Amino acid sequence: MDNYDPLQLEAKWQTTWQKNQQFKALEDPTKEKFYGLVEFPYPSGDGLHVGHPRSYTAMDIISHFKRYCGYSVLYPIGFDSFGLPAENFAIKKGVHPAIITQKNIVNFTKQLKSLGMSFDWERSFSTTDPAYYKWTQWIFVQMYKKGLAYKSKQTINWCPACKIGLANEEVVSGACERCGGKVIKKEKSQWMLKITKYADRLIDDLDQTEYLEKIKTQQKNWIGRSEGAEINFEIKNSVEKLSVFTTRPDTIYGATYMVISPEHKLIDLLSDKIENLEEVKKYINQAAKKSDLERTDLAKDKTGFELKGISAINPATKKEIPVWIADYVLASYGTGAIMAVPAHDERDFEFAKKFSLNIINVVLPSSPGGVTGYVSPETYILGAKTYSESVKRNKQQGIDVYGEIKNSERCYFGKGQLVNSGKFDGLDSDEAGEKIINKFGFVKKKNYKLRDWVFSRQRYWGEPIPMIYCSKCGWQPVPEKDLPVLLPEVEKYEPTDDGESPLSKVKDWVKTTCPKCHGKAKRETDVMPNWAGSNWYFLRYCDPKNNQELADKKKLAYWGPVDWYNGGMEHTTLHLLYSRFVYKFLYDIKVVPKKWGIEPYKKRTSHGMILGKGGIKMSKSKGNVINPDKIVAEYGADTFRLYEMFMGPFDQAIPWDAQGIVGVKRFLDKVWECANYVSELESEDVTRELHKTIKKATGDLLKMGFNTVVAQFMIFINLVNKEKSISQDSWQKFLIILSPFAPHISEELYKKMGNKDSIFNNSWPEYDEKLVKESEVKIAIQVNGKVRATLLLPANSSEATVLEAAQADSNISRYLEAQEIKKTIYIQDRLLNIVV
Numbered sequence: 087m088d089n090y091d092p093l094q095l096e097a098k099w100q101t102t103w104q105k106n107q108q109f110k111a112l113e114d115p116t117k118e119k120f121y122g123l124v125e126f127p128y129p130s131g132d133g134l135h136v137g138h139p140r141s142y143t144a145m146d147i148i149s150h151f152k153r154y155c156g157y158s159v160l161y162p163i164g165f166d167s168f169g170l171p172a173e174n175f176a177i178k179k180g181v182h183p184a185i186i187t188q189k190n191i192v193n194f195t196k197q198l199k200s201l202g203m204s205f206d207w208e209r210s211f212s213t214t215d216p217a218y219y220k221w222t223q224w225i226f227v228q229m230y231k232k233g234l235a236y237k238s239k240q241t242i243n244w245c246p247a248c249k250i251g252l253a254n255e256e257v258v259s260g261a262c263e264r265c266g267g268k269v270i271k272k273e274k275s276q277w278m279l280k281i282t283k284y285a286d287r288l289i290d291d292l293d294q295t296e297y298l299e300k301i302k303t304q305q306k307n308w309i310g311r312s313e314g315a316e317i318n319f320e321i322k323n324s325v326e327k328l329s330v331f332t333t334r335p336d337t338i339y340g341a342t343y344m345v346i347s348p349e350h351k352l353i354d355l356l357s358d359k360i361e362n363l364e365e366v367k368k369y370i371n372q373a374a375k376k377s378d379l380e381r382t383d384l385a386k387d388k389t390g391f392e393l394k395g396i397s398a399i400n401p402a403t404k405k406e407i408p409v410w411i412a413d414y415v416l417a418s419y420g421t422g423a424i425m426a427v428p429a430h431d432e433r434d435f436e437f438a439k440k441f442s443l444n445i446i447n448v449v450l451p452s453s454p455g456g457v458t459g460y461v462s463p464e465t466y467i468l469g470a471k472t473y474s475e476s477v478k479r480n481k482q483q484g485i486d487v488y489g490e491i492k493n494s495e496r497c498y499f500g501k502g503q504l505v506n507s508g509k510f511d512g513l514d515s516d517e518a519g520e521k522i523i524n525k526f527g528f529v530k531k532k533n534y535k536l537r538d539w540v541f542s543r544q545r546y547w548g549e550p551i552p553m554i555y556c557s558k559c560g561w562q563p564v565p566e567k568d569l570p571v572l573l574p575e576v577e578k579y580e581p582t583d584d585g586e587s588p589l590s591k592v593k594d595w596v597k598t599t600c601p602k603c604h605g606k607a608k609r610e611t612d613v614m615p616n617w618a619g620s621n622w623y624f625l626r627y628c629d630p631k632n633n634q635e636l637a638d639k640k641k642l643a644y645w646g647p648v649d650w651y652n653g654g655m656e657h658t659t660l661h662l663l664y665s666r667f668v669y670k671f672l673y674d675i676k677v678v679p680k681k682w683g684i685e686p687y688k689k690r691t692s693h694g695m696i697l698g699k700g701g702i703k704m705s706k707s708k709g710n711v712i713n714p715d716k717i718v719a720e721y722g723a724d725t726f727r728l729y730e731m732f733m734g735p736f737d738q739a740i741p742w743d744a745q746g747i748v749g750v751k752r753f754l755d756k757v758w759e760c761a762n763y764v765s766e767l768e769s770e771d772v773t774r775e776l777h778k779t780i781k782k783a784t785g786d787l788l789k790m791g792f793n794t795v796v797a798q799f800m801i802f803i804n805l806v807n808k809e810k811s812i813s814q815d816s817w818q819k820f821l822i823i824l825s826p827f828a829p830h831i832s833e834e835l836y837k838k839m840g841n842k843d844s845i846f847n848n849s850w851p852e853y854d855e856k857l858v859k860e861s862e863v864k865i866a867i868q869v870n871g872k873v874r875a876t877l878l879l880p881a882n883s884s885e886a887t888v889l890e891a892a893q894a895d896s897n898i899s900r901y902l903e904a905q906e907i908k909k910t911i912y913i914q915d916r917l918l919n920i921v922v
């Protein structure tokens with residue numbers, strides 16, 4: 087047979103599959119459907135990264151497997167093309183972002199096609215296509231009509247370098263996620279989306295999904311629901327009240343002072359009573375320069391001032407307590423004020439120690455089991471790592487942890503038994519909390535970390551927000567018949583210095599008429615954030631060419647929900663949350679049929695990153711980026727795909743290894759050679775190994791155990807290579823299970839067997855459980871050369887396994903008692919001699 091020439095045969099099959107529409111997704115009512123989704127790429131100028139195909143190959147394999155199992159499969163791809171890199175390039179080189187984007191899409195498409203992915207290319211689109219973003223804008227209009235989109239003055243995160251407002255989630259450690267520059271606060275009028283209205287559903291509906299547990303936790307943590315009470319404290323000699331949110335109403339007797347955030351309105355309301363107003367104002371100015379993260383960082387030194395002349399009344403103790411201003415309390419959470427319980431809250435504890443404020447202990451650990459979160463200065467001093475160790479050492483030092491606790495010595499932030507709390511003494515925290523809420527008439531309250539979503543960007547390369555401002559009628563949505571609002575040409579892509587979008591400079595575009603009174607009006611010049619296009623793209627794949635509606639309901643009903651969504655770990659918080667929110671909205675307004683269900687994605691998984699040599703991130707500056715084109719040109723797409731699946735466990739980050747790819751290529755060379763050994767004859771070993779291999783593939787694919795499947799392929803091929811004989815039937819079965827990983831070579835060898843149709847028209851082969859069972863062998867066990875027992879063990883057991891079994895056998899163990907094993911002699915599958 088001729089040589090294995092991957093490049094020539096891969097190009098041939100890619101063309102053939104495309105011509106025959108081999109992987110076209112059809113709404114076939116006689117078949118069950120499978121919708122496999124991968125995150126569509128941003129078509130960057132650098133081209134495809136080797137990380138992309140890791141996800142795409144995995145879902146490609148699963149899609150093939152599902153097709154073989156009789157499913158009608160939708161496996162689409164598109165491009166998420168709005169965003170900053172194209173815009174920044176435009177600013178630097180003066181080329182329109184649309185031109186750059188188009189060029190990059192052409193390149194990405196070529197690259198993806200060269201990998202032989204079974205995408206249905208006819209469904210592909212870019213989020214920058216007006217026919218697509220028309221519907222992105224349409225969704226915004228629907229949200230506006232339902233009161234979920236509103237404009238409001240916000241203290242926003244502002245990146246002075248990018249001249250752009252950022253959502254909280256785009257600020258990382260106080261720095262801009264894009265440029266790394268320091269982010270400051272700024273007042274700006276912004277379009278907001280009311281995602282908070284969906285907070286409970288976004289948590290509770292997770293029960294209906296099969297996301298990895300850690301992904302569910304990420305979603306929950308981001309929403310950050312906490313339950314507690316809102317409590318009003320009276321201000322002495324004033325009608326004003328100070329309202330706080332607490333998750334620990336049980337600790338009210340220990341509230342010895344209060345803290346308000348620097349932005350709290352009480353400052354203005356009480357300014358004539360505050361004796362040190364100058365000092366306080368100065369502090370407020372300083373705080374405005376810090377990020378939330380810097381302010382709440384536990385490790386940072388606490389700062390603050392007492393509001394002299396002001397005091398509050400603790401509603402439980404009726405005692406007067408001081409009111410402080412400090413930036414560790416955030417304006418944006420709860421009520422922007424807290425009751426401080428230094429004995430039981432770590433931040434309050436540190437603050438109270440620093441400023442010598444009163445600390446009253448009101449909760450005792452009820453049992454050693456209840457001591458999670460125990461922090462004590464003694465623990466630190468003695469360096470004990472566990473609680474019990476700490477107790478022991480403290481005892482050695484004569485400190486009794488359960489006895490009298492000097493208040494200032496420690497902070498215990500777990501729950502427990504109340505003390506110093508009047509008639510609530512002795513009750514457990516939870517019960518006491520309930521009773522205290524009832525007794526004092528506090529209000530139960532849930533609080534969320536989740537904020538409404540800042541949806542305005544003062545940039546160019548995004549979907550224009552389809553709103554019109556009329557001085558008479560106020561904000562009006564662009565009538566649906568006038569959508570899309572096309573992004574106009576501009577001369578300059580830079581945001582203006584006053585923070586307005588570059589669109590504000592296009593005067594004749596801004597000028598329009600009011601849809602309501604037909605008077606003079608102005609267009610909104612902000613655009614949507616780069617998340618907008620990916621919120622709902624998975625719906626559009628079901629019906630990508632529709633220009634009457636977002637997607638046809640029957641088609642949505644056929645394909646939904648997405649059965650499996652794989653993507654990067656970095657997208658399992660925000661992208662997932664945003665798209666779930668937008669989906670739920672579309673579900674509520676019945677754009678999506680009930681049949682799809684209340685969640686967009688049934689299952690979500692993530693792949694590990696591919697790293698550079700030595701386990702560092704691949705980056706241009708480090709010069710360690712692997713170009714997929716080069717790998718494909720040198721070894722072929724099948725080797726590339728197979729290697730990416732073989733390199734390590736799918737969910738783990740793994741460095742690229744040039745040696746590894748050579749090994750995989752060698753494996754495919756052997757597969758090619760094995761095609762010469764197809765004959766009438768086949769040994770029992772080959773049959774058995776084939777069935778083992780089918781079983782492995784069948785069982786491990788859906789668990790994403792791709793690397794172990796490839797390893798088994800290798801074992802099988804080595805065996806065939808050794809025996810040099812395999813039956814037609816077995817060879818064909820092997821090619822079928824190999825084909826999801828290495829589609830081209832499998833198709834080619836399948837044809838070489840004389841088949842006329844495509845390999846992908848077959849069914850997934852079944853395995854015979856009887857053949858798969860490991861055969862067992864009798865092994866003679868000797869002690870000092872005398873046979874003492876025969877054990878029945880699986881064939882190919884290792885020496886260690888056999889020795890272990892021997893030691894566990896009473897017939898052997900009595901000869902070994904109290905003896906030292908000097909050496910062992912092992913003959914595979916036959917004999918083990920233990921010399922003592």
Ligand code: ANZ
Binds near residue numbers: 311333334337427533
């Ligand atoms: C008294 C108390 C006693 C508290 C105690 C905790 C422990 P999560 O769980 O994150 O919701 N808090 C409330 N509003 C705050 C704000 N704007 N800035 C900073 N801290 C704030 O946290 C709720 C707890 O965080 C609240 O319960 C409050 O402190 C604090 F032993 O009240 B707690």
Ligand code: ZN
Binds near residue numbers: 557558559600601603
């Ligand atoms: Zn008007």
